[in-house]
Amino acid sequence: MAPDVITLPKTFCNRCSAWQVLDVWRTADAVCFDVDSTVCVDEGIDELAEFCGAGKAVAEWTARAMSGSVPFEQALAARLSLFNPSLSQVKEFLEKRPPRASCESCDYVASVVTPVPIPCFWCASFLKIIP
Numbered sequence: 065m066a067p068d069v070i071t072l073p074k075t076f077c078n079r080c081s082a083w084q085v086l087d088v089w090r091t092a093d094a095v096c097f098d099v100d101s102t103v104c105v106d107e108g109i110d111e112l113a114e115f116c117g118a119g120k121a122v123a124e125w126t127a128r129a130m131s132g133s134v135p136f137e138q139a140l141a142a143r144l145s146l147f148n149p150s151l152s153q154v155k156e157f158l159e160k161r162p163p164r165a166s167c168e169s170c171d172y173v174a175s176v177v178t179p180v181p182i183p184c185f186w187c188a189s190f191l192k193i194i195p
Contacts, residue, residue, distance in 0.1 A: 104163045109143055115157045118147035 100107045113122035122143045129139030
């Protein structure tokens with residue numbers, strides 16, 4: 065049987081107290097965290113694009129996607145089409161420039177997730193970038 069999934073609206077933190085949020089987390093079977101520019105200090109696709117020589121053009125698309133002016137799927141397709149990374153490029157990128165977690169997010173995840181058995185990390189760009 066699949067676990068129940070609770071999707072919290074973006075305004076959840078604005079409507080609930082910190083105690084209510086922590087209560088939801090403590091009773092959850094799993095907690096998911098966004099990775100790009102949240103758990104990690106960098107936007108993964110921008111870093112990979114820079115490594116592959118298309119950093120500026122991809123970063124411009126990322127800015128559009130983050131502002132909400134372009135749907136995520138369209139922005140991802142556009143960014144990938146600018147440099148078409150191969151699996152070998154992704155592997156080389158990860159060897160030379162591994163993801164950098166932000167100290168604040170690591171401390172936060174460790175302090176809040178401790179009672180939760182399964183912390184999950186979500187990377188919208190590339191699953192291969194998450195070790």
